[in-house]
Amino acid sequence: MACQTVTRRTLLGSAAAAFAFGHAAATHAQDNYPSRLVRLISPYGAGGASDISLRILAERLSHRLGQQFIVENRPGAGSRLANEQVAHAQPDGYTLLYAAAPYATAEALFGKLSYDPRKDLRPIAGTVIAPIFLMISTEASFKTLGELIAYGKSRPEGLTFASPGVGSQPHLAAELLFRGADVKGLNIPFRGDSTAYTELLAGRVDATLTALSTALPYVQSGKFRVLGVASAERSAIYPQAPTLREQGYPDVVAAGWYGFMAPSATPQSIVDRLESELCGMLGQAEIKQKLFAQGLDVRVDSAETFGRFVADETARWSAVIREVGIKAE
Template sequence: MSVTRRTLLGTAAAGLVPASGYRAFAQDKWPSRLVRLISPYGAGGANDISLRILAEQLERSLGQQVIVENKPGAGTRIANELVAHAAPDGYTFLYAAAPYATAEALFGKLNYDPRKDLQPVAMAVVAPIFLIISAEAPFKTLPEMIAYGKSRPDGLTFASPGPGSQPHLAAELLFRDAGVKGLNVPFRGDAMAYTELLAGRVDGTLTAISTALPYVQSGKFRVLGVASAERSLIYPEAPTLREQGFPNVVAAGWYGFMAQGATPQSIVDRLQDEVNRALTNPEVKQKLFVQGLEVRSGRAAEFGKFIDDETRKWSALIREAGLKGE
């Protein structure tokens, strides 16, 4: 076969294509292999369950295998750091949780920069948190609970998943605004916290209604309110804490997708669109609702602003209350 001058020139020109050109070509083909979604918690919790629901839908729409990897520990920092230091190729994403916005304020300098090493892709869901007490408690309403706390030298004790968690921070807001002393008692998981609540060794907790509902329905727990701006469709019987005189006590767990900070915009945009599309699926919405989760779709910029607002709000409280991570 003869080699023409035109062939030689074409081959030479192809050799001059910059690396960025190959990257752009690769981005157009994304995804071409397995995609990893990193959960900062262990299996079985709301973060893990909701991510698996969404991963199944994303696998269908992306046409590639999508797997969930659980990397729990250190107040979500292990998972955050893993994705922050991952290759920016669009094959490793973080399913960030609310402690992402409080890590720096609680723990000081991190092994990653939350503003540069990670970037928002799309918010996914919100987990409203409800104020729960034992049905055997010596108080039946929020005002009675506050009065009870003020009558005791040590104030109120609240169970939480740990320092800097949304239940913990919401409780700190309530203590501050109610003018009552409060002690956060951390537990590993709802089951242990509920055992202590039933035994009367803690006065209350702020938690997802999905795990508490069986106790509520059996008459063992009482719901005093929800720490949301508006009543939750998940359990509309519960008045907001705002309605009960505490307008600042607004908090919720939240989860959303983030990418390594240098991930190409085209990939971020594609995943953003696919996540938002998945969240409009009636079957997906119903599965999340059953888990006590509310859909919160939106663009990457909106999610970024939300994280910035959360970081400012909770960092101020953490400094004011003198809280430190463990």
């Protein structure tokens, strides 16, 4: 067989054809998104507010988009393991991060990261807010927030608070309360809510700030007493709980939050598709009710709004971490 003569025109023509074919293939893949299973990476283990809300949303995304959206729990290192995994994943829309509040504090707590939270991931949509409630055991000698603070001031060691980790929203809210009340306090991190609740019931810690999603059975059974909520306004989830602002602590405003992110090079068309689907389904009464029943509020943020929110959270809590002198191990 005679070999084909390769000219500059032939090369340019072949390159143009290859580019056009590749571009068309990429466009087709984006237009058909999703065409296979999508992995949703959670920075927490099973059973908490993150996992509960993500599974509700994954089920509905699977139904709406006709492909399976599966939850993969990747807990550890203050959410950095999950963040890193998605930051370094293929930017094709098939590996997404269910980002949580520690995303905004990781750099302030741990210093240089293996990923850049401002450049390596891009927001898709904000989804859920988990209000943080101040709780004590009903067996405790103190019954009100005022009595809890007075109890802490009466002891040289001050108060002990259980939290899910150093630099978590419950820990940061507790530090703001300690500072606002001028009382000594010690954050005691636990791996998982159930262990923290066991210690609270045993009287080995004085209080905790936690989401209602996991604590509700203890509240309903009369084991936990809710003293307040760290929100700007009372939460419709548990409206009988006064805000900590109402009780004289205006700076104690914090909440858990969740939203979707993707690797930064993910095509805009895929981000737009996911943003549209998420915002649409989060507006449905059925989804709102499912999340509400788990102690969670819907927060429908566009990609742009969610991005600004994360930037604001990063600035605010990084300043608190520096001022309090919180150091992660």
